[in-house]
């Protein structure tokens with residue numbers, strides 16, 4: 001099968017073949033079913049997350065031994081099942097996420113880790129859902145208990161997890177304030193019906209959010225969703241309410257923010273560190289219910305998964321460039337060739 005392999009740590013966007021961290025292998029062994037409950041999936045689409053980029057750079061918290069096939073969430077069609085598989089049959093549409101290995105034509109997972117993709121949910125879009133929407137759903141609803149009428153402030157709001165948080169906020173009836181950089185991202189967020197958008201390239205979060213809250217006769221922000229860190233977190237803390245929840249999701253700015261404990265005490269803030277992938281080990285039922293609810297929301301049209309850029313596997317360096325250069329509104333996808341159609345072209 002075709003697979004993208006990380007042979008050494010480095011920048012996956014580098015053009016020079018001498019420096020390439022990722023290479024395409026054309027005849028990588030197709031993974032075997034490992035146990036009687038294993039399912040092999042022919043991957044249709046796999047999404048790029050910022051974490052995949054950090055992992056190839058060697059800057060992510062989980063550092064697999066080299067060489068490895070990167071990739072986390074994916075969708076596809078069941079290709080083969082083990083003798084004890086009861087939940088799926090060949091031909092079923094599924095999605096899931098793995099610690100590694102989805103940047104390839106086939107992947108094997110236990111049946112307990114796969115989700116059926118319902119009718120009405122596009123298969124490519126389903127491959128973008130687990131990590132981005134799953135993270136935001138668990139953070140906002142399970143951890144911060146976001147509810148109707150509360151004010152939600154989302155940083156990095158046009159990115160993968162940010163855009164998911166914005167949409168989930170609207171579904172639950174929150175007043176949503178989004179922060180993103182540049183006119184194109186701002187226009188897109190406004191088109192979603194976001195209550196207020198701050199353009200971080202030209203506006204101060206503090207002033208813009210305060211002015212908006214005043215027009216709505218609201219006191220402050222109840223939930224801060226923060227996948228960015230650095231200067232934006234510092235500014236956002238100035239507009240938080242008494243009793244606010246801070247969701248620490250990531251550090252796309254490259255800067256880990258300081259949240260002063262003395263201010264948290266005085267203002268009765270709750271700071272949540274959230275590592276979504278670890279829910280699979282510690283609270284698997286929460287994660288499973290969350291992804292199933294999200295898939296049903298997509299099928300009912302409550303949320304839409306915006307695909308910003310689509311590439312083929314050999315173009316993965318361009319996909320990583322789109323993330324690195326902050327060009328993405330929503331998700332970047334790699335859509336894989338069907339091996340049977342590749343064979344018929346040979």
Ligand SMILES: NC(=O)c1ccc[n+]([C@@H]2O[C@H](COP(=O)([O-])OP(=O)(O)OC[C@H]3O[C@@H](n4cnc5c(N)ncnc54)[C@H](OP(=O)(O)O)[C@@H]3O)[C@@H](O)[C@H]2O)c1
Pocket residue numbers: 048049050051131132135156157158159160161162179180181182185200227228248249250251252253254274275276277323324326328330
């Ligand atoms: N905790 C978890 O379980 C979990 C799960 C998923 C993701 N994450 C983390 O969340 C963060 C965002 O992930 P994502 O997949 O949504 O990434 P993404 O799609 O690339 O979005 C990141 C956003 O951050 C903003 N940003 C601000 N400064 C940036 C910089 N210096 N470089 C790049 N982007 C910058 C960009 O918005 P503007 O250009 O509009 O400013 C961009 O839209 C990452 O740190 C990731 O590791 C954590």
